[in-house]
Amino acid sequence: MTKKTKSLTNSVIAGVVALLLFAATPLRAEDVAIKIGNFTFGPQELKVKSGTTVTWTNEDDIPHTVVSPNNFRSKPLDSDDKFTFTFTTPGTYKYFCSLHPHMTGTIVVEAATGSITPQL
Numbered sequence: 001m002t003k004k005t006k007s008l009t010n011s012v013i014a015g016v017v018a019l020l021l022f023a024a025t026p027l028r029a030e031d032v033a034i035k036i037g038n039f040t041f042g043p044q045e046l047k048v049k050s051g052t053t054v055t056w057t058n059e060d061d062i063p064h065t066v067v068s069p070n071n072f073r074s075k076p077l078d079s080d081d082k083f084t085f086t087f088t089t090p091g092t093y094k095y096f097c098s099l100h101p102h103m104t105g106t107i108v109v110e111a112a113t114g115s116i117t118p119q120l
């Protein structure tokens, strides 16, 4: 094999490997965002598929937290701070802000299509 052919072969192999890696990336459940603003979680109630990552962003200029006892608990979020949690178990997750307990929200997690995960 000539030097030139070899380098061409190597770039083709690199391209194929890159393509395979790309193709092997599992399809993800759609990730969703919740905004915290005006002492409200928005949307306040959200239905997602199992495997979804939810990101809360504090858009208020005072700290808030995102707390679901026994499930997840953020640190106090300053302005523009984010908290993420990936829901892998179907069920209903009620959460609130521990600094302003009247701020509440709900995430309903449904089994992903084709999943045999039992419902809670």
Ligand SMILES: [Cu+2]
Pocket (backbone or CB within 6 Å): 039, 063, 064, 065, 097, 098, 099, 100, 103
């Ligand atoms: Cu708060």
